[in-house]
Amino acid sequence: MIIRELMTSDVLTIGEEKSMLEARELMLSNNYRRIPVVDDIKRIRGIITDGDIGRSEPSDASTLSKYEASYLLSKLKVRDVMTKAVITVRETDGIEIAAYQLYKNKIGALPVVNDENKLCGIITDSDIFKAFVDIMGYAQTSTKITIDTTDKVGVLADITGIFKERGINIISIVTRNVGNSNAEIVLRADLTNGMDVVEQIREAGFNITDISTLKAGQ
Numbered sequence: 001m002i003i004r005e006l007m008t009s010d011v012l013t014i015g016e017e018k019s020m021l022e023a024r025e026l027m028l029s030n031n032y033r034r035i036p037v038v039d040d041i042k043r044i045r046g047i048i049t050d051g052d053i054g055r056s057e058p059s060d061a062s063t064l065s066k067y068e069a070s071y072l073l074s075k076l077k078v079r080d081v082m083t084k085a086v087i088t089v090r091e092t093d094g095i096e097i098a099a100y101q102l103y104k105n106k107i108g109a110l111p112v113v114n115d116e117n118k119l120c121g122i123i124t125d126s127d128i129f130k131a132f133v134d135i136m137g138y139a140q141t142s143t144k145i146t147i148d149t150t151d152k153v154g155v156l157a158d159i160t161g162i163f164k165e166r167g168i169n170i171i172s173i174v175t176r177n178v179g180n181s182n183a184e185i186v187l188r189a190d191l192t193n194g195m196d197v198v199e200q201i202r203e204a205g206f207n208i209t210d211i212s213t214l215k216a217g218q
Helices: 020-030 050-056 066-075 095-105 125-135 155-166 197-203
Strands: 034-038 044-049 109-113 119-124 142-150 170-178 182-189 207-214
Touching: 020 034, 020 050, 020 066, 034 119, 044 050, 044 109, 095 109, 095 125, 119 125, 142 155, 142 197, 155 170, 155 182, 155 197, 197 207
Parallel strands: none
Antiparallel strands: 034 044, 109 119, 142 182, 142 207, 170 182
């Protein structure tokens, strides 16, 4: 799954010559927390956030009136406050790259650029969460089976072969290493008419540590 399939293409932007007052009103009226700053050909110049707006406004202890505070914001330019070192991802990158950048940098969204380095979308942590749910098949009626096994060549083929013999389609499958020689396999399948496959897996010598069934919509 690539970023282009998940991102929001219709992106609200602002120019760096605009005032902070305009940026604040744009965020408030659209209920946004961040806005990419672009030039006239949509190249990323920076990003402005609600945190930047808050730091630019006079504190509550200030004696300035509401109108005086707004006047000051109207004189302050976006280019003076924006973050210029913007972390971006490409629309053809895999979603795991976006997930890693969001996690590593502790941010909630990333501007997406095309091959010409122009803004073409934005991807958020909510988009990544949705992708995770879709990939794991969590929105479908399914049974999750967790298997602890030795990490060796052919284990996955042996397990999936049991499902193939029974004509049961696997909705999703995830593996991860646990220690040096062990692995955990988590798979989801619709076992409405095939719960006995669980016993077949056990009879094949695999250790099942968890079984849980989820109905769509729950």
